[in-house]
Amino acid sequence: MQYSNSLKFNSAYGDALRVFVSWALALFLLFLVQSVNASEKPNKVNSISADAENQALVTLKQAYKQATQDWEYVLANYVDEEGRTNFKALSEDIAPLENVVSFIGFASPTATPELFTSPEDVMSYHINSYNALAMYGVVEKGIPDGFTSFFSRAAFFKFRNVVIGGKVTNLYDYExxxxxxxxxxxxxxxxxxxxxxxxxxxxxxxxxxQLNETLEQLTYEFFSKKKHFYLDDKRKRAYVSEILDFYTEDFVASGKARDLPQYINQYIEQPIPSNYKLRFIDYDWRINAQPEQSMVSTSINRDVDNASSQAAKNPIVKAALTLHSNESKTAGLAHAPASELAPLLTPNLSSNESTGAPFILTSTPNQTTVLELYTSQGCSSCPPAEKWISGFVDSEKLWTELVPINFHVDYWDYLGWKDPFADSAFSKRQRNYKRVGKANTIATPGFVLNGRAWNGWFRGQPLPNKTAPLSGVLHASVENDNIKVMFNKINASNGSSLLMVHAALLGFGIETSVKRGENAGRKLTHDFVVLDYEKAVLSSETDNARAFQYETSLSLPSNTDVETTKRALVIWVSYANEPSPIQVAASWWQ
Incomplete structure (x- = not known):
């Protein structure tokens, strides 16, 4: 049975996401504190910085504890004794697994080595992470029947991105x-x-x-099951799972299939006779799902405030809670690259259609690139620029690393064709870039990249690939016709403390037959077009960590009069005295 591709999130998701936002900010605080300490005299004692550093580490450990308990909860409730997963029920209670995936996206032996002090810590993390990411991927894909074709396997394992310790990869490369x-x-x-x-x-x-004992037990169990290994005495053949064919060199130094019995014989009662030929069992790529059933109640406690007894029994949590935050370790964390400190708060849009739960839209802490195109249907030079920007619709970087926005201006309407998507506010926005010295001319097509005029397109240049600076986490919750926005900004000011939040509804696959003006007789196709736009002032509260928290609400932009193939929602923050985006969050809008 096929299920909807839409994940159903319960009401706990919003609370859990706020926990991870707070956790991420604590780590950025640690990064900033360490940077400040590094510039001070070695003998100077800074008690405030030390307190902040300790608090950040406590927050990280708390997140580790929560992620471990959530993974326990998922396995206990949705996996049966045969190892089959109740994906249907899991999709209706996805928040705990979402939390696990978020933790994986932030923490890893490379990004947060304080949490992984032994080879067993490292290997346990990787096995748990791979399994959780695969499980989440199946639900995210709408619970397919399986990966029975080469192309479906390639799409799931190689071309589906995951984030581990702040780095984008895929399950194939991860393994x-x-x-x-x-x-x-x-x-x-x-x-x-x-x-x-x-x-x-x-x-x-x-x-x-218990890792060594667990792996040994599972290996014995694997070879004891007929679907993975059996002997055909009549034909004098030994049949074994294709896993040993896929990774032969991992099991025997020679890398030769004929030597695999040397490894297998360690885990079976009677050795494979030397005159038996080895054959591989065709792999069954169908999803290992349980028959549909209700969730089984367990005693797993996922309440962070009541987790102490669970932590005492859990070696992973126990290890995390007893980590020593000495200077060398915290310095290693504080000076890790920003990309490795980024949590898996990648631009994300999700909803619970059955319960009416809010859509959640969240940015990464690093600034996401914003590419603005100023264009008009009354400009004959603009269609090539719009065709180029449409090429990003299928980009794997879309929304996570790049957000294109197509603003139609109205200052060419007098030429004989009134652009139906033009707005004087967009013309004013382009002029404001010139007013603040970030653009030299007002023309179409005109590109602005991260708040500055960019002429690379006219020279045939690709977008520059630069390290994204830390700017803060932008979080939005969309419910009914209202957007609640929270922005935790890393300290960086242009002299203005007043911020604005902007929301734009983008349309794709829009076709217009132009009857007059420079493009008369042409059918123009547009993507990333702003169909509706709202903005509001963000109110702020400062804390003691060189970060600022801003909150507000604004109306959801909507436009149902335009026929589109799909739509997207973009929310960004800027200073009130100039248009340059500070941070942006975006995703497809259902």
Whole structure:
């Protein structure tokens, strides 16, 4: 049975997301504090910085605890004794798994080494992370029947992006470039891509203190199941799972299939006779889903405030809670690249259609690139620029790293054709860039990249690839016709403390037959077009961490009169005295 691609989020999602936003800001605080300390004299004691540093580490450990408990909850409630997952029920209670994925996106042995002090810590993290990301991916894909074709496997494992420790990758590269180099062949009997011929998925996470015993047990179990290994004495053949064909070199030094019995014989009662030929069992790529059923109640407690007893029993949580925040470790965290400190608060839009839960839209802490195009249907030079910007519709960087916006101006309407998408506010916005010295001319087509005029398109240049600075986390909750906005800004001021929030509804696949003016007789196609626009002042509250919190509400932009193939919602923040975006969050709008 096929299910909707829309994930259903329960009401806990909003609260959980706020926890992760607070957690992310605590880590940025730690980064800033360490940077300040590095510039001071070595013997100077800064008690305020030390307190802030300790608080940031406590917040990180709390997030680790919560993520571990959420993963316990998911496995206990939605995985049965045979390792099958109740994806349908899970999709209706997705918030705990979403929290786990968010933690993975922020923390890793590379990004936050304080949490992973032993090889067992590292391997446990990677196995749990791979399994959680695969499980989440199946739900995110709408619970497909399986990955039975090469193309479906490539789409899921190679071309579907995931974020691990602030770095974008995919499950294929994660397994081959990160996990396999750790030289633990038994991990192949623990990693689970959620299909029927994967090893059994346990109902509990992998804990570092029992990792060796758990891997050994699962390896014995794997070879004891006929679907993974059996002997055909009549034909004198040994049949084994294709897992050993996929990763032969991980099991035997020679990398030759003929030597695999040397490894297999360690885990079976009777050795494979030397005259038996080895054959591989075709892999079953169908999704390993349970028959539809209700969630089974368990005693797992996911309440952070009541988690102490659970933490005492959980080696992962116990390790996180007993980490030592000495100077060398915290310095390593504080001076990690910003990309590795970014949590998985990638631009995201989600809703619960059945319950009316709000849409959630959240940025990364690093500034997302905004590409503005100023254009007009009355300008004969503009269609090539619009065609070029339409090329980003299918870009893998869209919304996560790049947000294009197509503003139609009205100052060419006098030439004989009134642009139906033009607005004097957009013309004023372009003029404001010249007013503040960030553009030299007012013309169409005109590009503005991250708040400054950009002429690279006219020279055939690609968009520049620059490291995105930290700017803060922009979070928006959309419910009914209202948008609630919260922006936690990392300290960086242009002299104005007043901020504005802007919301634009973008339209795609729009076609217009132009009857007059410079483009008379042409049918123009537009993407990223602003159909409706709202703005409001953000009110602020300062804290003691060189960051500022701003909140407000504004109306949801809407325009149902224009026929589009799809739409997107973009929300950005700027200073009140100039138009340059400080931070932006965007995604497709249902």
């Amino acid at each position: 081959n470039d990160v996990i396999r180099p750790l030289n633990e062949p038994r991990a192949h009997f623990a990693l689970n891509c959620m299909v029927k011929d994967c090893p059994r998925l346990p109902k509990t996470p992998f804990y570092p203190e």
